[in-house]
Structure formats: C-alpha cells, structure tokens
C-alpha cells in the first residue's frame with residue numbers, strides 16, 4: 186500500500202532497477218489480434234522452454250526482484266496485428282512476426298542462448314526485399330510518433346509494477362502534489378488537446394465548464410464505446426495500457442473536482458473489460474485508487490460498466506442514460522453533461538485516447554504536446570488503418586500528415602497491386618475521400634472542409650473494385666439499424682435513404698431519385714437531435730459529390746463499374762481461358778454451371794444466384810462479370 | 812426446476828442489491844445464465860425489482876446484446892463492419908448460412924446448435940474479415956472455405 190509520494194517514488198526506483206537489470210526482455214503480444222493467431226500458445230511454450238533450459242527468468246517484475254537477467258512478458262497490441270503473433274526482444278527492439286509455437290525452440294536456442302537472430306522470422310520489406318532486424322527499421326513504424334500508444338506493446342498490461350517502472354502514475358503524483366486544478370486545466374488548454382472521440386472539442390475548455398459547475402458530486406466518464414465499424418484504437422489502449430487510462434481519468438477528476446469515474450466499455454470487448462477490471466483492482470490494492478490517494482487528500486473511485494450493444498450509446502447523453510440503467514437514448518442539449526450529467530451531477534465524458542494523452546501532457550508540458558501536429562490540431566492521433574491496404578494496423582502519427590503518407594508509406598500502398606480509389610475516414614459520421622485528396626493534411630478542419638471527419642480515426646482504404654454506391658448503402662444500412670428512433674427525420678429519413686440507395690444498386694432508380702436522396706440527406710442533417718442523425722448523411726453526400734459518375738452509371742446505364750452490385754451484373758465464363766477443370770460446377774450452389782470435362786464450361790444466367798463462389802474458385806481467372 | 816431457476820435469478824438480482832441502475836448488468840448476467848432472456852424471466856425480474864415490465868422489456872429490446880429467442884450452443888458472429896465488408900464478409904456469411912441451411916431471416920439452426928449473426932465491427936479490423944465463436948474464439952483473415960473448416964471442427968465435437 187503506497188501511502189505517500191515518496192512511497193511511489195521508492196517503488197518506481199525499485200521497479201526501474203529491476204527493469205534495468207534485465208539483460209533481455211521478451212515481449213509476446215497478447216492483444217486481441219495476436220491472441221486470435223495463437224500468441225498465448227507461444228507465450229506458454231516460451232515459459233516451458235526457459236524452464237526446461239533452466240534459464241534464470243522472471244515472469245513478473247517486482248515479485249521477483251532477484252537478479253534474474255531474462256524476462257518473459259505479455260504485452261498489449263503493437264499495432265501491426267496483421268503480422269501477428271508478434272514477439273519483440275529488448276534491448277534493441279528485435280521484431281519477430283508470424284511466430285508460431287514451433288518457432289519458440291529456435292528463438293530460445295539461437296537468440297536467447299547465443300545472441301543470434303532467427304532470420305526467417307524477421308521482417309522483409311515487400312518491395313526492396315531487404316530484411317531488417319528491429320521494429321524501428323520497418324516502414325510501418327518509421328513514420329509514427331507515439332504518445333497515447335507510448336507503452337502499448339512495450340509493457341505488460343496486467344502488471345502495475347511494469348507501468349510504474351515506465352514512469353506510470355508519476356503524472357498524477359505531480360498533479361496532486363505540485364499543481365492546482367486551475368494549473369492542470371491551464372496546461373491542458375495550452376497543449377491544445379482536442380477530444381479524440383470524434384467531435385474534436387478542446388478538452389481544457391470542456392473541463393473549465395465542469396470545474397465551475399455546481400453540484401454535490403461530479404463524475405468523469407471514460408468513453409470506451411468505440412462503435413465505429415473499422416476503428417479499434419480505443420480497444421488497443423484499454424487492453425494494452427489500462428493504467429494509463431485510469432491515470433488520465435484521475436487527472437481529469439482532480440481538475441474538475443470529481444471523486445468518481447466510470448469506464449463505459451462496449452460489450453464486444455471482453456479482453457478490455459478483463460484488463461481494466463484487473464487494473465482497477467491492482468490500483469486500489471496499491472492505494473492509487475480509493476480514499477485519500479497517497480495521502481494527498483484526493484479520493485477517486487473507478488467503476489467499469491459494460492455496454493450492451495448500441496452504437497448510439499457512444500453519444501454522451503445516451504451513454505449517461507445507459508449507465509443509469511435505461512435505454513440509451515440521447516436527449517436534447519443543453520443542459521450539457523458538464524452541468525447536468527450522470528444522476529444530474531456535473532459530468533465530463535472523455536474519449537479513451539483523449540485521456541491516454543494526459544499523463545504525457547502533465548509530465549512533459551502542454552508546450553511539448555503542441556510541438557506535434559498543426560496549429561489548429563495539435564498533437565498526435567491514432568488511426569486504425571484497415572481495408573485493402575497492404576499493412577493494416579494501428580498507427581499513431583502527428584496531426585497534419587498527409588493521407589498519402591499514411592496510405593502509401595505507413596500502409597505500404599494497396600494490396601495485390603490494386604489501384605487506389607478512396608479512403609473512408611471517420612466511420613458512419615465521416616466521408617469518402619478520393620485520390621485528389623491524397624495530399625490533404627489530416628487535421629480536424631481540413632477534413633471537415635472536404636466533407637469528411639477525423640471521427641474516432643477509422644481509416645478504411647478502398648481499391649478500384651469497391652463500389653462507392655454500395656459503400657454509401659452499407660453505411661446507411663448501419664445508421665438506419667442503429668438509429669434509436671427518437672426523432673422522425675433520423676428514423677424515417679435514413680430508412681427512405683436506404684431504400685433509394687438499394688434501388689440504385691439494383692438498377693431500379695431514376696435520376697429524380699438522386700435529387701430526392703440529396704434532399705432527404707439535408708433534411709436528416711437538419712432535423713436530427715443527436716450526432717448520429719446529424720452526421721449520418723455524410724457518407725452519402727461525399728460519395729455523391731466525389732463519385733457522382735458511379736451513381737449515374739448505376740442509374741442511367743444500369744451498370745456497376747466496380748463489378749460489385751449483383752443485380753447489375755451477370756457471371757460469364759471466358760471460353761478461351763476455361764480449361765474445363767469442372768471445379769466451378771462442383772462448388773456452384775445453384776447448379777448453374779454445365780460442361781464436359783476438359784471442355785469450356787458455361788453459366789446459365791437464369792439459374793445463377795450471383796454468389797461469386799465460382800469466380801473465387803477458378804484457378805484460371807476464366808470467370809468474369811459484366 | 813422452476814424453483815431453482817428463479818433462485819438463481821434472485822441471487823443475481825440480490826448481488827446487485829436490486830438497484831434499478833444495474834438493470835443492464837443484471838440482464839447481462841441473466842442472459843449469460845440462460846443464453847437468452849425468456850419471457851417469464853423478464854416478468855420475474857420486473858416483479859422482483861418492483862419496476863414496470865415495460866421498463867424491463869424496453870431495455871431488453873433496445874440493446875443488441877439481448878435476445879428474446881433461444882440461441883444456438885455456438886454463436887458465430889461474422890463481422891460486417893467497413894473493413895471486413897470491403898474485404899469480403901458477405902461470401903463468408905453466404906457460405907456459412909448455406910452450409911447450415913439457414914434461409915430467409917433465420918439465424919439459428921433447428922437443432923439449436925448454431926446461431927449465425929452479422930455484427931458491425933468486432934474491433935480486430937486489422938485481421939479483416941473476422942469471425943468469432945462464442946465471444947472468446949476470434950478467427951481473422953477468414954475465407955468461405957476457412958469458416959466451413961472451423962464449423963466442421965465444432966460439428967465433429969458434437
């Protein structure tokens with residue numbers, strides 16, 4: 186139990202020394218992606234083998250303060266999930282990817298015992314063919330700057346001592362003993378930090394409202410709902426560095442005078458819930474949460490609340506209703522939660538990433554943070570890079586970087602040499618941008634000017650074979666499904682918009698429908714109560730603006746140029762390319778393919794369900810759509 | 812049996828001290844117990860907590876996590892979020908539904924073995940397309956054939 190600032194400092198020294206005594210530290214990623222690919226097996230195998238070889242290894246940092254020179258640890262997500270399971274060896278940051286259980290023996294014998302690299306598990310640059318040993322030499326990592334993700338992938342999220350050894354909870358100690366609430370808010374204002382949950386509202390300003398609000402009690406809520414399809418940065422922070430989120434909440438709590446906080450995590454993130462619960466329990470046990478923390482007079486308690494699957498619950502007022510046990514429906518603002526929030530008390534809701542930036546801002550200063558990014562959008566931002574890009578994963582970059590740098594340098598361009606067509610940025614509230622926007626700087630204002638939004642930072646790359654009308658329909662389907670139904674423009678308007686988009690993709694729409702679609706989009710924008718409805722038309726409006734040709738092709742020519750919309754295309758077999766192997770006929774669920782062995786086959790258009798199975802199966806690329 | 816069932820329910824409610832603000836958490840725990848929320852269970856919760864049944868139904872129907880109809884022993888979720896969608900979630904869904912002979916809006920096989928749902932984003936988009944089985948098993952970079960292989964593994968253990 187830590188009872189003072191000195192206790193914390195002593196623990197830091199002790200854990201730091203233990204850390205520095207480590208001759209080698211092996212980190213196995215235990216984020217969701219790597220676990221899915223079997224990283225826990227790798228971890229267990231490694232533990233077994235080091236025992237077998239009788240290596241002096243410690244698993245936890247401080248519980249074993251002896252002089253064991255090796256540490257075997259799990260870590261949170263390193264960001265490069267697609268290459269998982271990942272193993273990182275310190276010092277030096279040697280990076281092994283796609284590590285399987287069977288590779289462990291070689292890692293132990295070569296790397297641990299003989300300090301030789303296991304070449305075949307190192308990263309090879311797909312273009313230059315050069316093999317590199319360390320993480321820092323991989324293009325995916327080279328252009329990144331990590332603040333919120335500083336520790337993700339480097340520390341064990343299940344070990345409080347590891348966080349402390351890396352300087353954890355020093356920011357709250359400084360806050361409690363060397364700063365006043367006003368000073369904290371001033372620092373955050375100076376940093377220029379804007380909310381990372383989508384809206385981009387200046388965090389310091391929001392806190393000022395809550396700090397001056399009157400109430401018997403105040404609350405801090407950490408918004409870990411992350412409902413945007415295509416986004417997973419908050420998940421990675423909660424799973425990979427949960428104490429940092431708690432520390433951020435405490436700093437916010439001190440600034441506004443709150444003594445209790447909630448983390449609202451979406452139901453689909455069981456691992457995040459588990460890690461957060463453990464972090465809370467450990468912090469309580471250590472005296473870093475609870476009453477009179479470090480004897481500073483400041484008390485703070487944290488509750489973990491699991492969501493139950495409703496996108497709209499990410500909206501502040503809906504989220505509050507959900508914590509109160511009700512249906513998560515938004516209500517009109519004002520009153521703003523900063524004045525009247527959870528159970529009527531002044532409440533600050535901040536996004537996970539917003540909070541994760543705070544410890545660094547406190548320790549290094551607002552000015553330091555402002556040194557990254559652009560004038561109006563300071564700092565760094567995490568993005569979830571996904572879709573048809575070669576390197577998918579989680580990245581953190583200074584604001585203001587161009588889309589081109591993210592997609593082509595960090596992301597390595599499109600997979601399978603596809604041609605770049607668009608990025609969808611900001612999820613259902615955001616929009617689609619084109620190759621003409623590739624040099625646009627990624628910041629709140631530039632994107633808004635282009636009709637898109639940073640949103641929470643989902644960045645889905647789309648290649649030439651994506652149909653933008655279909656994408657617009659996809660998002661409309663999502664928001665229509667997730668509309669809480671409280672206001673008519675949102676409930677009925679999105680439904681009608683979806684109907685029209687469906688009609689377009691099925692070749693049943695006329696040009697007048699396009700006008701109606703635009704009109705509806707504006708009505709939904711204007712007439713909706715909450716952000717869901719207000720931003721729902723964005724994907725439609727941006728695709729209409731930038732990909733109007735594609736809409737026209739569907740409407741006028743009844744064609745889907747990308748070859749996606751099923752109603753508008755038929756499957757055919759190229760008689761010259763077909764070798765008559767018969768595989769397609771075997772897999773066709775509709776028995777629509779006929780032909781004799783070794784002779785070209787044909788598809789009976791009337792029978793075909795347009796499922797595409799045959800096309801995927803044909804090894805000779807003989808099946809095409811038109 | 813009925814008695815025991817309600818005892819378990821009552822224990823869950825008691826562990827939350829019957830707080831109305833814990834209704835969602837209570838429903839979550841109850842659903843974990845029964846794998847769905849049978850009507851009589853919802854009525855019982857309303858009575859035991861002293862709140863109108865409409866409130867309980869209102870909450871239970873609002874959130875996607877809750878189901879009023881029984882689900883299969885294995886719940887297979889196919890992610891159809893943006894990243895998975897553009898990387899081919901649909902053919903996976905198609906293949907699975909065909910294999911399990913699910914038609915129309917049907918989600919659960921007649922023998923209550925499998926439920927197939929699509930969800931929007933499981934938060935592992937880097938591995939798109941993603942399929943999960945009973946929450947804890949995550950399969951990334953899925954293909955139609957791959958998903959059938961996974962399915963067979965479960966069919967065999969039956």
Ligand SMILES: Cc1cc2nc3c(=O)[nH]c(=O)nc-3n(C[C@H](O)[C@H](O)[C@H](O)COP(=O)(O)O)c2cc1C
Pocket residue numbers: 379380381382383384385386388408409410411412413496497498499500501534535536537539540641715716717
């Ligand atoms: C429909 C809807 C969904 C939202 N989902 C999220 C979410 O998942 N996570 C989040 O942090 N903010 C979400 N927001 C924004 C929040 O309401 C809120 O602005 C944010 O959490 C504030 O934190 P920040 O200032 O740190 O960004 C959503 C907003 C709307 C309208």
Ligand code: SF4
Pocket residue numbers: 497514515667668669670671672673675676713714715716717718719
């Ligand atoms: S805009 Fe849509 S989601 Fe928001 S309150 Fe209205 S109906 Fe509900």
Ligand code: SF4
Pocket residue numbers: 758762763764765766767768769770785786802803804805806807808
């Ligand atoms: S799979 Fe391809 S090559 Fe084989 S019969 Fe079908 S179309 Fe011809």
Ligand code: SF4
Pocket residue numbers: 756772773774775776777778788792793794795796797798799800
């Ligand atoms: S698209 Fe599907 S239904 Fe049509 S021929 Fe190919 S496999 Fe058969």
Ligand code: FES
Pocket residue numbers: 214215216217218219220261262263264265266267269270271
């Ligand atoms: S989960 Fe391992 S790198 Fe993301």
Ligand code: FES
Pocket residue numbers: 414415416890891892893894895896931932933934935936937939940941
């Ligand atoms: S879009 Fe499928 S996991 Fe995120």
